[in-house]
Amino acid sequence: MLKIENLHSNIGDKAILKGINLDVKPGEVHAIMGPNGAGKSTLASVVAGKEEYEITEGRILLDKENIEDLSAEERAHKGIFLSFQYPVEIPGVSVTNFMKTAINETRKAKGLEDMPANEMLKMIKEKAELLEIDRKFLSRSLNEGFSGGEKKRNEIFQMAMLEPKLAILDETDSGLDIDALRIVSNGVNKLKSKDNAVIVITHYQRLLDYIVPDFVHVLMDGKIVKSGDASLALKLEEKGYDWIKEEMKA
Ligand code: ADP
Ligand code: MG
Ligand code: MG
Numbered sequence: 001m002l003k004i005e006n007l008h009s010n011i012g013d014k015a016i017l018k019g020i021n022l023d024v025k026p027g028e029v030h031a032i033m034g035p036n037g038a039g040k041s042t043l044a045s046v047v048a049g050k051e052e053y054e055i056t057e058g059r060i061l062l063d064k065e066n067i068e069d070l071s072a073e074e075r076a077h078k079g080i081f082l083s084f085q086y087p088v089e090i091p092g093v094s095v096t097n098f099m100k101t102a103i104n105e106t107r108k109a110k111g112l113e114d115m116p117a118n119e120m121l122k123m124i125k126e127k128a129e130l131l132e133i134d135r136k137f138l139s140r141s142l143n144e145g146f147s148g149g150e151k152k153r154n155e156i157f158q159m160a161m162l163e164p165k166l167a168i169l170d171e172t173d174s175g176l177d178i179d180a181l182r183i184v185s186n187g188v189n190k191l192k193s194k195d196n197a198v199i200v201i202t203h204y205q206r207l208l209d210y211i212v213p214d215f216v217h218v219l220m221d222g223k224i225v226k227s228g229d230a231s232l233a234l235k236l237e238e239k240g241y242d243w244i245k246e247e248m249k250a
Helices: 040-048 072-077 095-109 117-130 148-162 178-191 230-239 242-249
Strands: 002-011 014-024 029-033 054-062 080-082 090-094 166-170 197-201 215-220 223-228
Touching: 002 040, 014 040, 014 054, 014 223, 029 040, 029 230, 040 054, 040 072, 040 080, 040 166, 040 197, 072 080, 072 095, 080 148, 090 095, 095 117, 095 148, 117 148, 148 178, 166 178, 215 230, 215 242, 223 230, 223 242
Parallel strands: 029 197, 029 215, 080 166, 166 197
Antiparallel strands: 002 014, 002 054, 215 223
């Protein structure tokens, strides 16, 4: 589904990604871990197509198609979802209405008509029930005065509605509280299928107690320096990252 080959990326003159290789197949959950400043968020942004990041070498393929030259919007239409892609506050626009617009824009990009209103309502109802989101929340103004947990809930709702092929969740270093952790992990676990894939970027092992990854990759100084199964995350929790540096030196 997603294939990243020898990806190099700069911010300004500074090399941030220094040859990333990654292969993600449908149905898989990959975790990317690594110390602060390693380039994890940069990798997410480069895959999603944020403009500030220049690709200097390498390729990104989605279903065997090169996507490096596509805009973030075009990539989103092809099914790449990045968490916090839509963090804007829009007073007067509800969570639901924002999603309706986003869905119809995606359909338009594919040459489809708007989703019939009754079908849209049905989908909203189904996804909201699945994620235990109440009606009141759906009618609130987008991101206006949202708590950390509510932002997460909105993000997971967006993901559920857009049904992305590839979801990239960058759980930053902000330290998810236990509620937010549950919202994210329940959502991901419920939305996981054999046809989609998830990349979870996290600084902390504990999220991976709830979302069990098929693969764990360690990103350090712009490179994936080690990959393994879920047990690698436990080892990182216990021993930190220094042993990997030692291994690399040896
Ligand atoms: P991580 O998510 O692993 O903590 P980031 O991808 O955020 O790491 O950052 C990787 C490196 O790129 C860091 O050295 C950071 O300072 C730098 N960096 C990230 N974003 C920018 C930016 N917009 N401008 C300049 N440097 C940046
Ligand atoms: Mg960081
Ligand atoms: Mg980060």
